Amino acid sequence: MMLKAKAPPPDTYDKFDAAPPCLSCGVPASLKCSKCLGPYCSQSTPRRIRGAPPPDGEPNAECQREHWKAHKPQCNILLRVEEMIARSRKMQPKSDAIVYLETEGDYFLGQARNDAALKLYEEGIALARRSFGESHYYTGVFYGKLGNVLHGEGRYEEAIAMLE
DSSP: OOOOOOOOOTTSSOTTSOOOBOTTTOSBOOEEOTTTOOEEOOOOOOOSSTTOOOOTTOOOHHHHHHHHHHHHHHHHHHHHHHHHHHHHHHOSSHHHHHHHHHHHHHHHHHTTOHHHHHHHHHHHHHHHHHHHOTTSHHHHHHHHHHHHHHHHTTOHHHHHHHHO
């Protein structure tokens, strides 16, 4: 399946910031997935299939196919996480939303989907801080969970910064 090219607005990337890299080849990826808006390959290098170069501006189809194999499961999970976050924002009382975010984050963590768990824990921190304040129990729980995930990924500086 080919990803549909969705050209970003010209001011999407600051001239000093590079576009995020393609997960397949590492070239700056200025195109976006039409489903989740995640970055994907935009290189216009010669194709290895039949050796013919693509027309100017056409993404490299072979690289896109390789990227899609890795991106497809992640794309579906990230969309599911966004739906969970949207659902939690509508929940009342807010303590129910916090328990929901924690439970779903723990589920993804158990499935070794740290990226999804991190997003849910970050949303939990924001919701707990808005609803109950910085020193509330729920806020501390989410900070702890987020710090544990970051530490487990070897992102020690980020985990330590959370303690400050």
